[in-house]
Amino acid sequence: MTVVTVQDVKSTPRATLLLRDLDRGEGINLFDGTHCSTCQLRELCLPGGLTGRDIGRMDELVYGRKRVKRGQFLYQAGDPFHSLYAVRTGFFKSNLLMEDGRDLVTGFHMMGEVMGMDGIGTGTYASNVTALDDCEVCALPYTHLENLSRNMPSLQVHFHRILSSEIVRARSVILWLGSMCAEQRLAAFMLNLSQRFTARGYSPSEFYLRMTRVEIGSYLGMKHETVSRLFSRFQDDGLVSVRQRRIRILNQEGLKNILEQRVPSAPH
Amino acid sequence: MTVVTVQDVKSTPRATLLLRDLDRGEGINLFDGTHCSTCQLRELCLPGGLTGRDIGRMDELVYGRKRVKRGQFLYQAGDPFHSLYAVRTGFFKSNLLMEDGRDLVTGFHMMGEVMGMDGIGTGTYASNVTALDDCEVCALPYTHLENLSRNMPSLQVHFHRILSSEIVRARSVILWLGSMCAEQRLAAFMLNLSQRFTARGYSPSEFYLRMTRVEIGSYLGMKHETVSRLFSRFQDDGLVSVRQRRIRILNQEGLKNILEQRVPSAPH
DNA sequence: CGCGAGGTTGACAATTGTCAAACGCCGTGG
DNA sequence: CCACGGCGTTTGACAATTGTCAACCTCGCG
Structure with a gap:
């Protein structure tokens, strides 16, 4: 470098x-x-x-x-x-x-x-x-x-x-890390990206990630295996389509609902 | 209120x-x-x-x-x-x-x-x-x-x-939450308080906490029971003396060492 | 075509949360 | 002054999420 x-x-x-x-x-x-x-x-x-x-x-x-x-x-x-x-x-x-x-x-x-x-x-x-x-x-x-x-x-x-x-x-990152479980953190992250792409005139529902799973995990305070598993789970639930770094949000409301969940088992 | x-x-x-x-x-x-x-x-x-x-x-x-x-x-x-x-x-x-x-x-x-x-x-x-x-x-x-x-x-x-x-x-709070286990977060918190009290002319090693265990836990992204258990563990290890909200740091180096530990099992 | 970085998935283990019980401290009111 | 009640704290037993380790897969590139 x-x-x-x-x-x-x-x-x-x-x-x-x-x-x-x-x-x-x-x-x-x-x-x-x-x-x-x-x-x-x-x-x-x-x-x-x-x-x-x-x-x-x-x-x-x-x-x-x-x-x-x-x-x-x-x-x-x-x-x-x-x-x-x-x-x-x-x-x-x-x-x-x-x-x-x-x-x-x-x-x-x-x-x-x-x-x-x-x-x-x-x-x-x-x-x-x-x-x-x-x-x-x-x-x-x-x-x-x-x-x-x-x-x-x-x-x-x-x-x-x-x-x-x-x-x-x-402070909003502190909020993610301090009060949400891994699933919610990843959902919040994708919604945040979507919102920022939208503000720049790009599609709100389809984008390429520029960072690796390891980098996402580091940012969100979880291991890359967890990131990967959660992407798969979201895909199984029909919320998003994930292939490598190409993300398509299929059900934005569904993602938002994850954030609202009265976390039966909060992470921390 | x-x-x-x-x-x-x-x-x-x-x-x-x-x-x-x-x-x-x-x-x-x-x-x-x-x-x-x-x-x-x-x-x-x-x-x-x-x-x-x-x-x-x-x-x-x-x-x-x-x-x-x-x-x-x-x-x-x-x-x-x-x-x-x-x-x-x-x-x-x-x-x-x-x-x-x-x-x-x-x-x-x-x-x-x-x-x-x-x-x-x-x-x-x-x-x-x-x-x-x-x-x-x-x-x-x-x-x-x-x-x-x-x-x-x-x-x-x-x-x-x-x-x-x-x-x-x-950003340093993000670092705590994103890369340290509960034990390290609490140690970092106590060292941070100690340093800020010192800068104001108070004792670096003895102070009263003004906040509850619940508030500490919320700030550090863990439950109050975990805070309590960690205080007890630190006390057992001779690092600090804790009685209710009165804290005495007995071994500052020991606390700092906790931060350095090459976390065999990182939290996230 | 093979290599290597990145990604996925599984089995298992660890930290940390959950629920519950008991204790101490402190202010309020009898 | 003492008893009571409530809040905060501690501790235990158990369960859940998430990390660890390992194997395998995919894709891009030399």
Whole structure:
């Protein structure tokens, strides 16, 4: 795996220096015509809710695109923090490599979603982000974002909104892990994927998983054998059709009902 | 239980109106001498890292204190969002009341910690916050915070830092729930409490739990009987002394070792 | 065509939940 | 002041979900 490392920009506060430093990073394409104002993902992404000339001002912010090949890191835990990244195409996972060698998956990220917010607090990314596909992201240098949002209340508001919704998202995973049995966690996961694909204009009922059973299991706190068995059970019950990574949801209501079940035997 | 409700301030954007509206809330004491500049919790709280005159400017931000009696809500999921709250004294839990009646605990909050960030995104608090003690909090009206942080880069930076660290905190709970067995989760919990008490100048090895076994279990994704059994086991092993809610950590290294164990039988 | 990673399934074992009983602590009311 | 009642805690016996280990299968790729 190739590791993409970029310079720490903390010692070079001025914007021009920042740009030069970032330029040393691998795989960043500058001035390639990437603009929020013409991006179809705008409403799902950081500029969501901005209007008129404010959108044009966002274009200053996006420093450039960066390609990440399947299996490569976008960044790793411990790398110096300097940018947020918005997914343009492809699919990522956030993961932690634990001392004992296990790979713990903490999230999956698709088009329009913003990654890297865990690095703001410490100046160092707190997890890895790994491409599950050949991917493309927009790099948003953080000091630019801070400066721009000071002068653009609508951006400030929306940025805080995105930070906050990341907190809410994490809390919903805690809810899955803390209060649902394996069956319910997997149902919630598939409904969540379906909903996110729908918001992006894809089919709500048919999609390809970009991650392995092991990665799903790690994310949902269960072993890959359990994931596999549950897929089979759902298929037997006529709720979904599963063949390898191709998922078709046949009975969305049925899946939702699983979440409601007054769990006779709660997991924990 | 008494529910403390406060007005929605969205329809009254101007600061003066905001102040009048908040004044209608129960239990808020205005101008009672609460000041960040003289607060001992400053470094742990929102003004952390600010210097000189910037600290003085924070005083504008803190609208007043508010007392919440044991068992009362500070706010409830669904209440309109207008303020963040910093804990001055006492102990809180964040919790969600689920349709089936279960009470899911998503966090515990002690002195100096900031609560309510889950409401920024939607304009509505996403969970309840319940006092486990008789408590006192500082109310930080959010529109004030936004305005002040636009003109005070050091505050902006630190506010973003706090939002980000909330994301990191949530992720560490996900790590507990997703990758550790019950024994490890409880050990991690006790070490986490110990570390937070230490940061506030209390004993690292001796403290009272403010929450019940049921609440601990809910937070850690296990039943209260399991919590109880594990406390007993830890006591038998000489790691801690537990009598009701009084905890004494006798062997911190031993607790840490539990976390390292190459889990022969991982939970999930 | 064969290899290897990923996926499925089975038999068994382990952790953890369930149900039940008993105990201690504490505040309320007689 | 004491008794009572309720909530929280502890402990036991048993059952359930989920992990473990192992075998086999599928598919894509060199």
